[in-house]
Amino acid sequence: MTERRLGQNGIVQPLLTDLYQITMAYAYWKSGKTKDYSVFDLFFRKNPFQGEFTIFAGLEECLKFLEKFHYSISDIEYLKQTLPPNIEEEFYEFLSTVSAKDVTLYAIAEGSVAFPRVPLMRVEGPLIIVQLLETTLLTLVNYASLMATNAARYRMAAGNMKLFEFGLRRAQGPDGGLSASKYSYIGGFDGTSNVLAGKLFNIPVKGTHAHAYITSFNGFTDLRNTMLQPKQEGESRDLLQLALSWRSNLIPTFKVVASEASDGELAALISFAIAFPDGFMALVDTYDVKRYSCRMTHATSVWPVTLPNTQSHNEYRSGLLNFCSVALALNDLGYRAIGIRLDSGDLAYLSNVARQLFNEISEKYDIPWFEDLMIMASNDINEETILSLNEQGHKINCFGIGTHLVTCQRQPALGCVYKLVELNGQPRIKLSQDVAKVTMPGRKDAYRLYSESGHALVDLLQRSTEPPPDINEKVLCRHPFIESKRAYVIPSRVEKLLTVYWKDGAICQALPNLQQIKERVQTSLKTLRPDIKRNLNPTPFKVAVSDCLYTFLHDLWLENAPIGELS
Numbered sequence: 001m002t003e004r005r006l007g008q009n010g011i012v013q014p015l016l017t018d019l020y021q022i023t024m025a026y027a028y029w030k031s032g033k034t035k036d037y038s039v040f041d042l043f044f045r046k047n048p049f050q051g052e053f054t055i056f057a058g059l060e061e062c063l064k065f066l067e068k069f070h071y072s073i074s075d076i077e078y079l080k081q082t083l084p085p086n087i088e089e090e091f092y093e094f095l096s097t098v099s100a101k102d103v104t105l106y107a108i109a110e111g112s113v114a115f116p117r118v119p120l121m122r123v124e125g126p127l128i129i130v131q132l133l134e135t136t137l138l139t140l141v142n143y144a145s146l147m148a149t150n151a152a153r154y155r156m157a158a159g160n161m162k163l164f165e166f167g168l169r170r171a172q173g174p175d176g177g178l179s180a181s182k183y184s185y186i187g188g189f190d191g192t193s194n195v196l197a198g199k200l201f202n203i204p205v206k207g208t209h210a211h212a213y214i215t216s217f218n219g220f221t222d223l224r225n226t227m228l229q230p231k232q233e234g235e236s237r238d239l240l241q242l243a244l245s246w247r248s249n250l251i252p253t254f255k256v257v258a259s260e261a262s263d264g265e266l267a268a269l270i271s272f273a274i275a276f277p278d279g280f281m282a283l284v285d286t287y288d289v290k291r292y293s294c295r296m297t298h299a300t301s302v303w304p305v306t307l308p309n310t311q312s313h314n315e316y317r318s319g320l321l322n323f324c325s326v327a328l329a330l331n332d333l334g335y336r337a338i339g340i341r342l343d344s345g346d347l348a349y350l351s352n353v354a355r356q357l358f359n360e361i362s363e364k365y366d367i368p369w370f371e372d373l374m375i376m377a378s379n380d381i382n383e384e385t386i387l388s389l390n391e392q393g394h395k396i397n398c399f400g401i402g403t404h405l406v407t408c409q410r411q412p413a414l415g416c417v418y419k420l421v422e423l424n425g426q427p428r429i430k431l432s433q434d435v436a437k438v439t440m441p442g443r444k445d446a447y448r449l450y451s452e453s454g455h456a457l458v459d460l461l462q463r464s465t466e467p468p469p470d471i472n473e474k475v476l477c478r479h480p481f482i483e484s485k486r487a488y489v490i491p492s493r494v495e496k497l498l499t500v501y502w503k504d505g506a507i508c509q510a511l512p513n514l515q516q517i518k519e520r521v522q523t524s525l526k527t528l529r530p531d532i533k534r535n536l537n538p539t540p541f542k543v544a545v546s547d548c549l550y551t552f553l554h555d556l557w558l559e560n561a562p563i564g565e566l567s
């Protein structure tokens with residue numbers, strides 16, 4: 001089946017750039033550099049989130065941008081008003097003709113793991129055009145890769161638990177929200193609450209309800225209808241009466257008194273169940289959490305929190321009791337409830353309480369599926385919370401995560417850069433006091449070398465003029481800057497990382513769909529040793545250069561570094 005390729009967000013257009021790209025374009029044009037042939041590398045220098053891997057994402061959007069890279073009449077008009085008046089008219093004529101037809105773009109496969117210094121993309125073509133692409137390509141890759149990496153880390157922490165992205169309300173604006181939904185799905189989330197993202201990207205959309213829904217009901221008199229038809233056949237029954245009868249039966253199990261259960265909450269749950277008898281999911285923390293949370297130490301303090309001594313199920317006494325009453329009433333009519341959402345309090349403890357109650361009810365009333373009700377947790381969850389919950393032991397099987405996922409709390413930007421490495425066949429190097437900022441000169445290729453067991457051993461950068469490493473042949477891999485650090489590798493598999501995606505004005509290889517990119521993230525992560533992926537003090541993955549590139553880099557460095565004078 002051929003995939004319908006989705007359109008691009010309208011704000012991705014040539015003027016979505018920094019002014020200096022256009023002023024440089026004019027200066028390049030004035031100095032007769034329009035025909036100069038350039039090679040730029042797009043790469044990052046450090047993995048985000050104190051981790052040792054990054055997921056590369058955003059490639060398809062970059063290619064769509066190249067497809068439509070063209071300055072419109074109104075763009076040119078705007079530039080005429082904005083740039084200084086001395087700009088020659090011919091430059092605008094030139095600008096109105098530019099396109100990406102002479103650009104060639106090589107990239108790592110979208111969804112692959114990637115490492116510092118290894119180009120995610122190599123962009124070649126007329127200097128003036130390739131320079132004009134810089135900021136837009138960076139903005140399309142930086143957040144996408146950061147977000148996909150963040151999501152992949154949450155996925156690793158959460159194992160098989162379901163993960164839903166709930167961040168739109170907290171994201172960096174509407175566009176950030178959409179990107180967050182898309183790239184968190186790629187990184188390993190199961191879906192989003194963002195409906196437009198669902199429509200645009202064909203991502204599963206999911207959701208529960210807000211506290212406002214519960215608090216909008218005061219009591220049973222707010223219910224206009226309480227009747228529900230059984231799932232299979234038969235007369236409609238009064239769901240409220242059924243639930244009330246279950247509530248009285250359950251009171252001993254919950255060890256609560258009837259007055260502790262909120263009738264407004266029960267009314268809300270009844271009405272939601274009538275609207276969605278097959279999708280009944282209930283937010284259960286509206287009325288009890290205050291009492292509970294005052295026993296909890298604050299979020300920033302050391303976990304585990306001081307838990308109440310009593311093992312009676314006093315927590316969420318209203319919410320859990322009301323939920324179970326409605327779920328059992330639905331069961332009488334042949335429907336299966338989905339589960340609950342916990343949005344405050346000690347999520348580990350409360351999930352254990354809830355699961356224990358579900359198990360007791362399942363056994364007592366012989367309803368096997370009641371044991372498997374979903375327990376979703378939300379409320380400022382981050383990677384550390386999930387890891388800490390895992391250590392404590394919990395019965396959560398689904399997380400709804402917003403703020404910290406979409407804002408990438410632990411590191412809000414990935415520092416991808418775009419550097420000129422070759423011009424008209426001559427290598428370019430950018431020197432820096434900071435060795436990490438010295439660029440790798442010249443047109444390069446990148447290879448990933450794998451061990452017999454299938455693990456990635458090293459990423460090797462070579463000059464493009466060198467032959468690729470051979471399977472089962474010894475390759476010398478050198479640290480780019482430390483002479484004594486080198487190792488021989490005999491690869492069982494060699495993967496060419498940079499392949500051509502854009503040439504002669506068109507996308508030139510089949511692009512994977514979102515689902516396939518999502519799968520690639522997981523298969524690519526599997527090639528990394530566990531110590532590279534661990535949360536605390538992970539081992540860095542080795543990125544090496546060939547002997548030839550090492551010598552080339554260091555000769556050029558010496559050639560370009562001015563010799564100082566001591567005085």
Ligand SMILES: Nc1ncnc2c1ncn2[C@@H]1O[C@H](COP(=O)(O)OP(=O)(O)OP(=O)(O)O)[C@@H](O)[C@H]1O
Binds near residue numbers: 303345347381
């Ligand atoms: N067992 C747990 N281990 C680690 N972190 C937890 C655990 N339970 C909850 N958390 C986290 O602790 C924080 C609790 O936040 P906070 O102190 O604001 O309490 P709250 O339950 O939201 O209270 P309230 O809604 O009454 O203000 C959240 O970030 C939540 O994800």
Ligand SMILES: O=P(O)(O)OC[C@H]1O[C@H](OP(=O)(O)OP(=O)(O)O)[C@H](O)[C@@H]1O
Binds near residue numbers: 167
């Ligand atoms: O906590 P996040 O990871 O950002 O997840 C999304 C949050 O958004 C919703 O409520 P909101 O925070 O708007 O209000 P509430 O916390 O007061 O319920 C939801 O209940 C979550 O708490």
Ligand SMILES: O=C(O)c1cccnc1
Binds near residue numbers: 167
């Ligand atoms: O559907 C939900 O439960 C939801 C959606 C967005 C934010 N918080 C919760």
Ligand SMILES: [Mg+2]
Binds near residue numbers: 379380
């Ligand atoms: Mg909240």
